[in-house]
Amino acid sequence: MKKVALLLASFFIGAIIAGPAQATSLVSSSPVGASVLSVAPTAVTITANAELTDGANDLKVFDPTSAQVDDGSIQVQGAVMTVGLKPLTATGVYTVTYTMMAVGESPITGSFTFLFNAPAVISEPTPGTSETPQISQSINRTSDFLVIALLVLACFVLVLLSRYAKQTFNSNTPKKPRTVKKPTKQKKISK
Numbered sequence: 001m002k003k004v005a006l007l008l009a010s011f012f013i014g015a016i017i018a019g020p021a022q023a024t025s026l027v028s029s030s031p032v033g034a035s036v037l038s039v040a041p042t043a044v045t046i047t048a049n050a051e052l053t054d055g056a057n058d059l060k061v062f063d064p065t066s067a068q069v070d071d072g073s074i075q076v077q078g079a080v081m082t083v084g085l086k087p088l089t090a091t092g093v094y095t096v097t098y099t100m101m102a103v104g105e106s107p108i109t110g111s112f113t114f115l116f117n118a119p120a121v122i123s124e125p126t127p128g129t130s131e132t133p134q135i136s137q138s139i140n141r142t143s144d145f146l147v148i149a150l151l152v153l154a155c156f157v158l159v160l161l162s163r164y165a166k167q168t169f170n171s172n173t174p175k176k177p178r179t180v181k182k183p184t185k186q187k188k189i190s191k
Helices: 002-021 131-171
Strands: 026-030 043-048 058-062 070-077 080-085 092-100 108-116
Touching: 026 092, 043 058, 043 092, 058 070, 058 080
Parallel strands: none
Antiparallel strands: 026 043, 043 080, 058 092, 070 080, 092 108
């Protein structure tokens, strides 16, 4: 009888100690709690230590203004629960709240946060009627015409300067006096 009582007592103590170890708990999450993200996630995934039931689980994501940003499409596959996200645009701390219930366990709730740094939005110019491309195009054409006009003017000035130089240098050259040969007198030779 002592052995049976000792066996029952050890079984009871083992069950009490093992009971909380078997309770459902969060094993991992994606994104990881307290992480800093620069690329917006498209879904939040949490993993429990036991297989989850289909109907009693909940997973919600809230932005810095407490607006819900998950799309409500919760999927449970074994111990993994996932919810899709709408596009995240605001920089700040996002809060994830969850309720998990494993088969034969009572539900547990919890939450964690992550920081999302939204990248600066660079807007591409939209094709269509925009004044900016027309202005830059007319500025380019105006500068093209100006350069061409300056080249034509430079050529014209070069021709004028060459003519002026030709006249100036040709008129200032000393003219050689013309020497006229006088007929030489022939001496008569006497006989």
